[in-house]
Amino acid sequence: MKIVGAVFADFVESNLGGPSHLRTELAGQTILARTLRRLLQVEGLAGRCLFVRERDRAAAEEALQNAGLTGQVDLVPEDPGDRSRRELVRAARKWCLESWRGNPLGLSWFDEFIDPHTVARALDHYRCDGVFCFDGHQPVLDPAIATAMLTHLGEHQDACKIVFTQAPPGLAGVILRREAIEDLLKLAIPFGLLLAYRPEIAQPDPIIHPSCCPVAPVLTHIAARLTGDTRRSLELLELAIREVGEQASAEDLRRWLALPGRDRAGPLPVEVELELTTDDPLPETTLRPRGDRVPRRQLADLAALERLTRELAQYDDRLVVLGGHGDPLRHPQFADVLRLLRGSGVRGVAVTTPLTELPEEAMEAMLANRVDVLEVLLDAHSSATYAQVNNSEAHARVVANVERFERVRRERRSPWPILVCSLTRCAATIGEMEAFYDHWIKTLGSAAIRGYNDYCGALPADMLLPTSPPIREPCRRLSSRLMLLADGRIPWCSQDFGGETCLGRWTDGTLRQVWEGPALQELRAAHAAINLGALPVCQHCREWFRP
Secondary structure, eight states, X not given: OOEEEEEEOOSSBOTTSSBOOTTOEETTEEHHHHHHHHHHTOTTOSEEEEEEEGGGHHHHHHHHHHHTOBTTBEEEEEEOOOOTTHHHHHHHHTTSTTSSBOSGGGOBGGGGTOOHHHHHHHHHHHTOSEEEEEESOOTTOOHHHHHHHHHHHHHSTTTOSEEBOOOOTTSOOEEEEHHHHHHHHHHTOOGGGGSSOOTTSOOOOGGGSTTBOOOOHHHHTOOOOOXXXXXXXXXXXXXXXXXXXXXXXXXXXXXXXXXXTOSSSTTSOSEEEEEOBOOOSOTTOSSXXXXXXXXXXXXXXXXXXXXXXXXXXXXXXXXXXXXXSSOGGGSTTHHHHHHHHHHHTOSEEEEEEOOSOOXXXXXXXXXXXXXXXXXXXXXXXXXXXXXXXXSOSOHHHHHHHHHHHHHHHHHTTOOOOEEEEEEEESTTTGGGXXXXXXXXXXXXXXXXXXXXXXXXXXXXOOSSOOOSOSSOOOOGGGGTEEEEOTTSEEOSSTTOTTOOSOSEETTTSOHHHHHTSHHHHHHHHHHHTTOOTTOHHHHTOSOTTOO
């Protein structure tokens, strides 16, 4: 079987929408040169090429010449550059950059650089049976994993139209045979849907199919982006190459990433949940602390918010979720907040709301300011269940608001926002969960199931068995997320809806001072030792295992 290795490269723009880093140097070599040199070590390929747009021909020729790879890697300037889903992919993928799949719309890391029409051109150019697809930003791709994938295809070619792995972004590529590309073009779907759950596509999880080439189980649990296309991934890779070596393998990198200071966050949290107000249209809901159970808070200092967003924007992969313990759409300056977030350059913006109300101004603000994700806390698939869990008759109105927003988005052909209806799994909703999920996956392309949260015992325990693992481990969110309350306080986490714990005030200083400060360091150390005796909030928490 003739399989050609193709590196898809854009010298102007990265897959995430920022500037391309192909010519950025890591320890003396450009990212693209490192990617191509590792590609040359992959055994079993019938050819190797750099696939670019015509406008990048001169830059690609120069890159190959400077790297001394002219003649070893073909230059194929036949990429049409047309990516009809590019902005949609970016809006979804930025919420799961360190994972190979698991974001809104069911897309994968491979969707960031794979376009079926472009891969078809590579197939026709070489008249080959398949293309081993890589991104130009893979300076530490593992040749051993890639070689094993080619061997795996040879052993399972009757069963496999594709071959992929569960390795984190940057370590491996994906093999697409001609039959797979023909299917994608015929169905007009992105590649990631072949790897995601879709109720209309009857198939088991692809990770148990021969199409998934096994890698060491420890690699599948790494949460890291090893691509060199963001500031943080560049920092990590620069350090890794200097400390581990030029030929660091996937296993070498796994061990290195487990060392202190090698996490994805670095000096600032990856994700910030920002509370604008505790005003909420469902004060009597049984699923969340709302109404009189939450102190009255409302953000008034937009100047402090501007300082905060400018600080977060220093890193090009940081995320802000407007949520907290109220409905952000009820804040009188909701539109101004969105304009400020986007104007500062924050990478990702999401909004979480029950959407019982959808003012025209709020909808226009979300569309104009490119809100990536709008999560609607729908929580039921029937009016009766909605009334039971939320003490409200608003179910039909919320569904109508979702349908209206989606209709407007489609009419304007806007990739933003991705609408996600979510349901909280509990005794009252379990009977509707499957129908809810399948309906909204078909309707919107996305749906989410949240676990029931008793907020450390503040809400009644649910009758269903809890989903938390039996053995307590350190809280996963302490190394990646912060909750910012509307009154300026930074509690330990979102479980503290009353604001009784406090790491500092985000309105008075920098976020970095808190993130790297002694209070949070002591909290992380206590969790690392599972020494929670003096931490009653953490002792009673059932959410510690959630990312």
